[in-house]
Amino acid sequence: MKIVRRAGALSAVLVVLAAQAQTPVAHAGTVEPSKKAETVVSLTFDDGDVTHPSAARMLERRGMRGTFYVNTETVGRDLKLTRRQLAAIAKAGHEIGGHTLTHLRLTELTRSEQRVQICDDRRTLVAWGYRPTTLAYPFGAVDSDAKSVARQCGYDAARAVGGLRQWKCPDCPAGEDLRPKDRYAIRTPGSVREDTLLRQMKQQVLNAEKGGGGLVTLVFHRVCDGCGVYSVSPGTLNEFLDWLASRKAHGTVVRTLHDAIGARYLPLPSE
Numbered sequence: 539m540k541i542v543r544r545a546g547a548l549s550a551v552l553v554v555l556a557a558q559a560q561t562p563v564a565h566a567g568t569v570e571p572s573k574k575a576e577t578v579v580s581l582t583f584d585d586g587d588v589t590h591p592s593a594a595r596m597l598e599r600r601g602m603r604g605t606f607y608v609n610t611e612t613v614g615r616d617l618k619l620t621r622r623q624l625a626a627i628a629k630a631g632h633e634i635g636g637h638t639l640t641h642l643r644l645t646e647l648t649r650s651e652q653r654v655q656i657c658d659d660r661r662t663l664v665a666w667g668y669r670p671t672t673l674a675y676p677f678g679a680v681d682s683d684a685k686s687v688a689r690q691c692g693y694d695a696a697r698a699v700g701g702l703r704q705w706k707c708p709d710c711p712a713g714e715d716l717r718p719k720d721r722y723a724i725r726t727p728g729s730v731r732e733d734t735l736l737r738q739m740k741q742q743v744l745n746a747e748k749g750g751g752g753l754v755t756l757v758f759h760r761v762c763d764g765c766g767v768y769s770v771s772p773g774t775l776n777e778f779l780d781w782l783a784s785r786k787a788h789g790t791v792v793r794t795l796h797d798a799i800g801a802r803y804l805p806l807p808s809e
């Protein structure tokens with residue numbers, strides 16, 4: 539009798555679940571407490587550094603994918619990725635994005651120089667077989683010209699540096715909108731540096747989770763021990779990635795910037 543009652547209760551639950559599955563709109567008050575707003579973390583790695591293949595593998599081991607921004611003119615140079623390494627990163631499912639030809643500060647260039655830096659870099663990436671949809675401005679330096687040139691060169695979005703809440707900007711929002719208001723200046727916390735603590739990286743994500751979700755794009759450069767101001771130790775990154783994987787239960791996921799904002803591939807401009 540008891541068993542029958544339980545079976546009855548179970549089918550009642552199933553009926554309720556089936557009814558919920560058919561109802562696309564969640565009603566206030568009926569949402570389970572675990573159903574929180576989504577926080578998407580994008581892990582971006584700038585400058586095509588020679589340490590990036592191992593960083594990519596750290597992500598892959600946890601089923602994560604990142605975004606790698608390269609300067610095509612420097613690929614194959616000392617301490618930079620080779621074309622073969624770049625291809626391997628892309629083949630593993632990571633996003634390859636543009637970072638301009640030679641990493642000049644765009645805000646100090648004329649519009650036609652910006653066009654060469656952004657469009658020719660993207661043209662090269664396309665010639666190498668990639669489909670770049672997002673750009674990262676070198677040094678995060680962006681003005682209205684650089685934004686419109688990025689758009690003309692066929693980028694669907696571009697990443698700035700800064701604009702989100704961190705110790706330098708306590709009043710900034712904790713997360714960027716998943717549909718950023720300015721797709722050509724996507725906000726981030728400041729770059730992760732050698733002196734950035736694991737605790738601070740975690741706090742960025744926790745703040746966004748608490749603040750109703752959104753997009754947290756982290757900006758990394760070199761991934762090695764004691765190799766400059768703009769570096770993160772592999773040990774710290776590993777610990778952070780383990781922690782990040784555990785946040786899935788809190789509605790936090792890791793996506794490439796392309797996937798996070800649903801970027802579209804747009805054609806190159808005619809020369």
Ligand SMILES: [Zn+2]
Nearest residue numbers: 584585676677
């Ligand atoms: Zn850079």
